[in-house]
Amino acid sequence: MTTPLALLRQHSLTDLVRDEIERCIAAGQLEPGAKLVEADWAARLQVSRGPVREAFRALEQAGLVRNEKHRGVFVRRVSGAEAGELAALCTVLEEAACRTLAARIDAAQVADLRARLDHMRDTLAHTDADTPYTQAREAFRDALVAAAGNDKLHEAYRRAVREWRLSPRDALTDAARERSYARHRAILNALASRDAEEAAALMRAQD
Numbered sequence: 755m756t757t758p759l760a761l762l763r764q765h766s767l768t769d770l771v772r773d774e775i776e777r778c779i780a781a782g783q784l785e786p787g788a789k790l791v792e793a794d795w796a797a798r799l800q801v802s803r804g805p806v807r808e809a810f811r812a813l814e815q816a817g818l819v820r821n822e823k824h825r826g827v828f829v830r831r832v833s834g835a836e837a838g839e840l841a842a843l844c845t846v847l848e849e850a851a852c853r854t855l856a857a858r859i860d861a862a863q864v865a866d867l868r869a870r871l872d873h874m875r876d877t878l879a880h881t882d883a884d885t886p887y888t889q890a891r892e893a894f895r896d897a898l899v900a901a902a903g904n905d906k907l908h909e910a911y912r913r914a915v916r917e918w919r920l921s922p923r924d925a926l927t928d929a930a931r932e933r934s935y936a937r938h939r940a941i942l943n944a945l946a947s948r949d950a951e952e953a954a955a956l957m958r959a960q961d
Contacts, residue, residue, distance in 0.1 A: 767805035772812045774799060779818055779829055779919070782885070786831040786920050790819060817917045830920050837921030840914050841960070847911040848895060849954040851902035852941070856950035863901045864946050870894040871942055874935055878928075887931050894938060898945075 775795070778784040790810065796803045810827050813819045821827050832840070855863070870893055877886040892915065899911045926934065937956055944953035 767801050768808040768812065771795060771799055771801060771805050771809035775809060775813060776816075776818065776916070780916070784829050786829050786922075788829045790827045790829070792827075816913060818920065830917075832917060832921040834921070837918060837923075840918040840921070843914045844911065844918060845958055845960075847907055847914065848899060848957045850907060851899040851904070851911070852945065852953040852957050853950040854902040854904060854907075855898065856945050856948050856953055858903065859901070859945050859948065864942070867894065867897060867901070867942050867945070870897055871935075871939055874938060878931055878935060887926065887934075891934065891938065898941075 775784070775790065784790075792803050792806050792810070795806045795809075799806075810819060810821065814821055814827070818830060819827050820830050870890070874887065874890040874894055877890045880886040896912070896915070900908050902908070937959055941953050941956045944950075944956060
């Protein structure tokens with residue numbers, strides 16, 4: 755009989771494997787269409803194949819990989835049409851978060867978001883790559899949605915973002931990053947002023 759300690763260890767290892775694969779996908783180290791080999795990941799993370807198999811199942815449920823019969827497990831490809839739907843869903847959830855947060859935001863939340871906004875500003879100097887700014891922008895938005903205090907909304911948002919990351923996207927130009935940063939600064943100012951509609955309207959603009 756499996757002991758509670760063994761079950762806990764198995765669950766922890768599964769989480770470790772899932773988180774590492776998800777990190778690699780988010781960082782672009784595993785591109786859409788890449789094949790995930792159970793034995794390779796077990797060796798790479800020095801775990802048995804059981805947690806890897808369970809992690810693959812969890813990633814499939816999260817919409818990040820697909821399991822093709824007799825072929826294996828692959829990082830999902832997201833079509834342009836699906837990417838548009840996911841982007842629209844993210845925007846709806848972000849707007850809802852803005853409206854909720856504006857009514858309850860406190861000084862500590864403003865300070866946290868301000869720090870994340872400052873990090874976005876600092877990444878503007880990375881003119882050789884779009885990734886640092888994009889990651890900082892996503893971190894700001896995720897923190898904003900989390901601050902709204904609705905766990906289900908945040909969970910749905912994170913899932914949509916994880917899937918959206920699998921879609922092909924053009925890098926932002928320097929000018930586009932500057933405009934994006936200015937808009938996010940205006941979003942935070944609107945939230946700090948408890949102007950829900952202004953924050954939501956600014957969030958609705960795309961970059």
